[in-house]
Amino acid sequence: MRRDSAAQSALLRLRHLIASEFSPGDRLPPEKDLAEALDVSRTTVREALVVLAAEDIVTRQWGSGTFVNAPPKVASLNMSTIESYRDRVATGGRAVTLLEASCDLVTPPAGAALALQLEGGAKAWHIRRLFAVDGSPSALMSEVVPAQLFGRPIDPSPMLRIETSLYDLLNQHAPGSAVHASTELEAVCVHGPDARALDLTDGAPVLQATQTTFERRGQPVAHGVSLQRTDLVRMRITR
Template identity: 55%
Template sequence: MATRHTVVDGAVAQLRQLLGATYAVGDRLPNEKQLAEELDVSRGTVREALGVLATEGLVSRRWGVGTFVSPPLPAASLNMSTIQSYRDRVQRGGHTVAIRESSCTLDVPSDAVLAALGLAPGTQTWRVDRLFTVDGTPSASMSEHIPTELYGVAIDPHAMTSIDTDLFDMLNSHVAGAVAHTATDVAAVTVDAGQAAALGLDVGHPVLRAEQVTFDRDGTPLAHSVSLQRTDLVRMHITR
């Protein structure tokens, strides 16, 4: 049986096709009842799917008036309302995500990172570094620290160096259902020379820095991540 998430994703995909094939910028879409009949889904599913498209900037919803096709955004959208990887969030907007550079090594992170992971100073962890591209252009650099063992299970994150495996896939493959929620702090920062070279920017260019800790259901930290994201290629939408 299809899950609610799968049904909504299917409706989002169908609506995205309709937008590209049938409607022009500024056109008003049929009402939720008509769209539900056309897509053979419930009105609630249509409402959720339109909400996703609205957060991606593909449509605008005017209370009491209707839903309209929006002009295309110059950047991909990054919806932060659910636990998904960077890859999945951007690809959901119809863009191609790839890894240009990656590495997986053993490392002793800073005391601040170890404290966030609940580990003692000097503890060795896995470090996974990845440089992502969106539609062929460098878009985000990520550095993730992961304990070498969780729940007595040895962790091997080498699969994350491929675009086919994200952090959540990797963790759940070692311990099924391990990932429960994330906490992310976002700040605007400027890039130094090394960061600028990797992301194809000028030194001092502003980017978004996201520091994320991934937890299990008991609040045990599973991973610590820091990413630098170009805002001219990817826009972040946070729904709370």
Template identity: 40%
Template structure:
């Protein structure tokens, strides 16, 4: 057993040196056979070492796609247990948030959003598209849909193209009804389509997708959003309280 552990430790050390010297974050590593030849160990040893490095966050392994070098920058922990702006969550963790891209347009309401907001499918709504970065690295792509008006008050979310205005702040000021509760449903996904371009990741890169609904104190849904997060940049912490 001790000899086996020594072999694994030595192989892991050599692979770490190889990654640090010849690869950049996001690069794809050679396949297991080629790595086994370079490290002069068995493919089984390579497979076990890669599993250990994946558990430590050094590499990302995607079945049928390959193994990629993780970004070596520290991931930012973000709590989603409270109704707090993403911008402020990132700042509180000691990192610098930014908007790499943002737009506000009128569009037809998607079916899932229409059901939540109590609108007919295809009814006109505001679409707010924002790409958040952490220390200049794309981290979270958020697409929110808002009604054109709330209780007879017209909404103008054009200010949300600035990092200085958060969605929660905007709705509180525009409607007089602060977001008191947000429901978030999470799922693990593999990057494809628009998410690949927006977040700058390869096809098949593991992501977390979330659907978020924000409610007024009276229980009315004020927005419906989709969030796609790079967990190699942001880590999500869920807290629950009474």
């Protein structure tokens, strides 16, 4: 766990370094210099550069070095770690904003109740958020969280602000509440209010992600469905 955390921290700092101090076409310093600047091992820097190359942020040329690429026209959504949508997209230099947000105490849909192992009649918070990338509606997210978690009522109102992600909310409620997520991806057509919210024509294709979040012992703590425009954000799974 500590090794993974150190590697992810180095990757995030290297992303920031590239975005703030280098331009497209620039050659990065040698791995040894980057390791000293980030206070990590050369192996950790090399692993981070492999991830960035897979994301098309840099290009590695044998014998010549590592060069910074121009930002792609479509934002990249890396699914290799458990992070918020905002943080995943923003690491590529895109502006992520929250256009709409609401939370209501409801009887959860049958699928969500089953995924969360809720007993009949149990209430849950339904949190709906519409995100934009560079000003264009890009993702519509619908999350269901139990009204009570670990014997205490949970307050979903912080998620009405972009600064708080689902993972932040859960871990602030109880440390270690969000450590693992299982996601199923499916191509679907969007209709009605959902299509209008995403500024799409009725029947347009989107990527649907159905995700259940678990705490450290394996208990499900949140279940959600997101609809994402693939013409604005490209999902990438790096292993």
